[in-house]
Amino acid sequence: MSRKTLLTSKEIDIILHRLACQLIENHNNFSDTVLIGLQPRGSFLAKRLAKLLEEDYQIKNLQLGLLDITFYRDDFRRRDEPLEAESTQIDFLIEGKKVVIIDDVLYSGRSVRSALTAIQSYGRPENIELLVLIDRRFSRHLPIQPNYRGRQVDAINEEKVVVNWQEEHKKDAVYLVKKQ
Amino acid sequence: MSLSTEHLLGIKYLNKQDIDLIFKTADHFKAVINRPIKKVPSLRDITIANLFFENSTRTKLSFELAEKRLSADVINFSASQSSVKKGETLIDTVNNILAMKVDIVVMRHPNVGAGVFLSKHVDAKIINAGDGTHEHPTQALLDSYSIREKLGSVKGKKIVIVGDVLHSRVALSNIFALQLQGAKVKVCGPTTLIPKHITSLGVEVETNLKKALEWCDVANVLRVQNERMAINYFPSTREYTQLFGINQEILDNLGKKIVIMHPGPINRGVEITSDVADSDQSIILNQVENGVAVRMAVIYLLAQQIKR
Numbered sequence: 001m002s003r004k005t006l007l008t009s010k011e012i013d014i015i016l017h018r019l020a021c022q023l024i025e026n027h028n029n030f031s032d033t034v035l036i037g038l039q040p041r042g043s044f045l046a047k048r049l050a051k052l053l054e055e056d057y058q059i060k061n062l063q064l065g066l067l068d069i070t071f072y073r074d075d076f077r078r079r080d081e082p083l084e085a086e087s088t089q090i091d092f093l094i095e096g097k098k099v100v101i102i103d104d105v106l107y108s109g110r111s112v113r114s115a116l117t118a119i120q121s122y123g124r125p126e127n128i129e130l131l132v133l134i135d136r137r138f139s140r141h142l143p144i145q146p147n148y149r150g151r152q153v154d155a156i157n158e159e160k161v162v163v164n165w166q167e168e169h170k171k172d173a174v175y176l177v178k179k180q
Numbered sequence: 181m182s183l184s185t186e187h188l189l190g191i192k193y194l195n196k197q198d199i200d201l202i203f204k205t206a207d208h209f210k211a212v213i214n215r216p217i218k219k220v221p222s223l224r225d226i227t228i229a230n231l232f233f234e235n236s237t238r239t240k241l242s243f244e245l246a247e248k249r250l251s252a253d254v255i256n257f258s259a260s261q262s263s264v265k266k267g268e269t270l271i272d273t274v275n276n277i278l279a280m281k282v283d284i285v286v287m288r289h290p291n292v293g294a295g296v297f298l299s300k301h302v303d304a305k306i307i308n309a310g311d312g313t314h315e316h317p318t319q320a321l322l323d324s325y326s327i328r329e330k331l332g333s334v335k336g337k338k339i340v341i342v343g344d345v346l347h348s349r350v351a352l353s354n355i356f357a358l359q360l361q362g363a364k365v366k367v368c369g370p371t372t373l374i375p376k377h378i379t380s381l382g383v384e385v386e387t388n389l390k391k392a393l394e395w396c397d398v399a400n401v402l403r404v405q406n407e408r409m410a411i412n413y414f415p416s417t418r419e420y421t422q423l424f425g426i427n428q429e430i431l432d433n434l435g436k437k438i439v440i441m442h443p444g445p446i447n448r449g450v451e452i453t454s455d456v457a458d459s460d461q462s463i464i465l466n467q468v469e470n471g472v473a474v475r476m477a478v479i480y481l482l483a484q485q486i487k488r
Contacts, residue, residue: 077483082181087208087211093216120217
């Protein structure tokens with residue numbers, strides 16, 4: 001299995017700051033905006049961005065939720081391994097709010113489609129945007145595109161984008177792994 | 181993780197990992213049913229038939245609600261309004277229903293082993309919603325889930341099952357489920373309503389209600405099933421209530437707060453008084469709420485095994 005580094009921790013840090021600034025540009029003080037990280041992988045990015053916005057850009061009362069989409073997926077019985085649910089932590093209503101869905105990698109778009117369905121269980125948002133760290137171009141199964149992207153990547157189906165976070169792997173990094 | 185069994189025919193076919201997985205999944209569904217929109221689309225392409233050859237209110241409603249919360253298509257069948265009355269066999273009835281492309285059958289039947297019999301003859305997932313006086317697995321699962329929710333865990337807890345154990349499928353499933361999770365179980369009731377060889381299941385028999393309640397953390401009170409009694413098992417309902425009915429006075433004299441459970445429907449004033457049933461020690465309504473979440477988990481986990 002060969003592994004190529006797509007982003008180093010320094011590059012990820014620069015990208016996170018850029019994404020935070022882009023969010024501020026569109027959402028000002030976030031009074032009408034909520035961030036929703038998709039469980040499990042998107043929650044790391046969402047938490048990191050929220051921390052950055054609060055500590056480096058002095059955004060107060062930022063609302064961050066974590067959404068599990070397991071029960072909304074359309075590949076429920078089409079996988080070799082059964083799906084295991086994570087917890088959903090959204091302790092606020094999203095009625096009339098601007099929602100930013102956050103995930104680490106945008107590939108087929110099916111997870112985001114599931115998230116769009118799942119989010120409706122918490123109210124009717126004013127609008128929904130999508131933020132991803134990695135956008136795998138030319139891999140989409142659905143007409144879904146991100147509003148904010150960290151890096152666009154051209155990868156073939158035999159390759160997998162692996163995102164490592166400091167919280168889990170002691171170092172931030174993004175790799176392109178070739179499946180054997 | 182997935183269930184080790186293809187059907188849910190009884191607790192005796194499950195292992196500890198299965199129960200843990202069902203509870204973990206039920207936790208997620210409990211969150212779902214407490215949301216503003218209480219529905220997930222997981223089972224959109226699954227059809228479930230509820231076959232009730234015996235009367236049921238709570239279990240039938242609970243299963244139907246669980247299925248609809250999972251977005252499954254549901255058909256209901258009740259024996260009293262069906263061709264069973266015309267002499268159709270169980271297999272013919274079920275095969276006719278399966279010909280309508282049904283994936284899961286939830287069945288309640290007066291005969292012991294009906295679910296096992298069906299699982300060997302038809303190509304569908306079978307969930308036993310009660311077979312005679314044998315097992316009622318989802319009731320036992322929701323009972324354990326409710327104890328776990330109230331007391332933190334089932335392991336090491338002392339549970340007494342009080343009342344008509346002889347005619348109860350809830351009792352047997354509960355004994356299996358509680359022991360599997362490391363609880364200590366006693367049964368308490370008139371000797372006429374305690375099965376002869378029940379101690380071979382590793383449970384103790386206590387015929388003194390006060391002693392049983394002093395020993396336990398949880399009392400699961402069973403309904404006196406008059407409809408299954410062809411003979412008199414005790415002289416009178418009044419005497420039964422005096423000796424085995426739970427009232428607030430008995431509970432107040434224990435010197436500790438025990439948890440009161442009841443699978444329903446309650447004979448108020450017979451096995452349990454209204455003030456006890458409605459007290460803060462009772463988790464009867466929690467059991468009903470948890471029933472939907474636990475049944476959603478069971479159906480979801482079995483549906484995961486269906487490959488298209």
